[in-house]
Amino acid sequence: MSDKPYVLAVKALVRDEAGRFLILRRSLQSRLFGGQWDLPGGKVDPGEPFDAGLIREIAEETGLEIEIERVAGATEFDLPKIRAAVLIMEARCEPGEARTCEEHDLHEWVERKDLDKVEFSRDLAKFVRDYLDRAAT
Amino acid sequence: MSDKPYVLAVKALVRDEAGRFLILRRSLQSRLFGGQWDLPGGKVDPGEPFDAGLIREIAEETGLEIEIERVAGATEFDLPKIRAAVLIMEARCEPGEARTCEEHDLHEWVERKDLDKVEFSRDLAKFVRDYLDRAAT
Numbered sequence: 001m002s003d004k005p006y007v008l009a010v011k012a013l014v015r016d017e018a019g020r021f022l023i024l025r026r027s028l029q030s031r032l033f034g035g036q037w038d039l040p041g042g043k044v045d046p047g048e049p050f051d052a053g054l055i056r057e058i059a060e061e062t063g064l065e066i067e068i069e070r071v072a073g074a075t076e077f078d079l080p081k082i083r084a085a086v087l088i089m090e091a092r093c094e095p096g097e098a099r100t101c102e103e104h105d106l107h108e109w110v111e112r113k114d115l116d117k118v119e120f121s122r123d124l125a126k127f128v129r130d131y132l133d134r135a136a137t
Numbered sequence: 138m139s140d141k142p143y144v145l146a147v148k149a150l151v152r153d154e155a156g157r158f159l160i161l162r163r164s165l166q167s168r169l170f171g172g173q174w175d176l177p178g179g180k181v182d183p184g185e186p187f188d189a190g191l192i193r194e195i196a197e198e199t200g201l202e203i204e205i206e207r208v209a210g211a212t213e214f215d216l217p218k219i220r221a222a223v224l225i226m227e228a229r230c231e232p233g234e235a236r237t238c239e240e241h242d243l244h245e246w247v248e249r250k251d252l253d254k255v256e257f258s259r260d261l262a263k264f265v266r267d268y269l270d271r272a273a274t
Contacts, residue, residue: 006188006205008145008224047184050222051143068143071222074211085187085208087145087224130271 009084010054011041012091013072013131014064020109022098023118024061027105032079033121038104039088040064054089062098062107066091073134075127088127146221147191148178149228150209150268151201157246159235160255161198164242169216170258175241176225177201191226199235199244203228210271212264225264 014022028034040061044053051068058066069090077084098107110118116132119125151159165171177198181190188205195203206227214221235244247255253269256262 006186008187046186049143049183050145071211071213074208074224076208085224085226087211087222089222134267 004078004081004083006083006085008044008050009042009077009086010044010050010057010089011039011086012054012058012066012068012089014040014058014066014091014093016093016109017095018109020111021115022062022064022093023108023110023120024100024104025106025108027103030103036121037118038120039124041088043084050087051089054091058091061101061104064093064096064098066093073127073131075123077121077123086123086127088131141215141218141220143220143222145181145187146179146214146223147181147187147194147226148176148223149191149195149203149205149226151177151195151203151228151230153230153246154232155246157248158252159199159201159230160245160247160257161237161241162243162245164240167240173258174255175257176261178225180221187224188226191228195228198238198241201230201233201235203230210264210268212260214258214260223260223264225268 022040023037024040026033026036026038040058041054042057044050058064072088072090075086077086100107116129159177161175161177163170163173163175177195178191179194181187195201209225209227212223214223237244253266
């Protein structure tokens with residue numbers, strides 16, 4: 001049992017028109033998970049609706065405007081001082097070039113068949129494997 | 138693609154000391170899902186942290202005090218005017234008799250092996266099956 005407080009984060013499996021998924025690489029300057037691949041999204045601000053928080057975070061991180069489709073699932077990150085409950089949504093985005101930001105130094109669009117080969121952080125990797133398994137059944 | 142706005146709900150798989158899970162039956166007077174079994178929890182109030190909302194909802198519904206353990210997963214309910222993104226947590230509760238409220242007319246504590254036989258609403262039933270499958274691997 002952990003005494004660390006929870007925060008709510010929301011991330012997304014964002015697909016383009018070709019069905020490829022957007023992944024971002026955390027820069028080595030990132031305080032956490034530097035060099036690992038990540039899904040776009042982040043912490044919800046206090047009082048902010050979760051869907052508005054997700055749209056805002058992805059616009060800040062990539063410049064892309066997304067349309068939320070449905071719930072994909074959830075996972076948890078155990079961070080040094082807090083725990084994040086991470087709700088993960090499926091989303092689409094209009095064609096457009098993603099840009100990187102300070103937090104991420106690279107982005108890629110990957111096909112579904114390659115998603116489970118991406119080096120995500122441990123908990124995110126487990127989530128993605130479970131997600132692909134569920135989608136396959 | 139749905140135009141219905143999202144709300145955030147949080148529910149819990151609450152276990153007692155014997156490892157049994159708490160389920161609640163929605164009363165026939167319930168506007169939605171009357172007569173079906175449900176997990177405790179409900180909608181988060183605007184501005185309310187999700188974990189505080191879960192603890193409050195379960196106290197209101199059952200009189201029980203829970204301790205949140207970890208994220209179990211998420212699902213979605215498509216309701217007449219809104220969509221609910223439902224984050225589901227694992228939680229424990231101290232021994233104590235659950236009471237029912239206007240929304241629920243019955244509660245039961247069920248063993249893990251019986252959880253997939255419970256007549257939950259459709260989306261919750263799918264979540265519970267996936268959750269038990271993941272726990273078994």
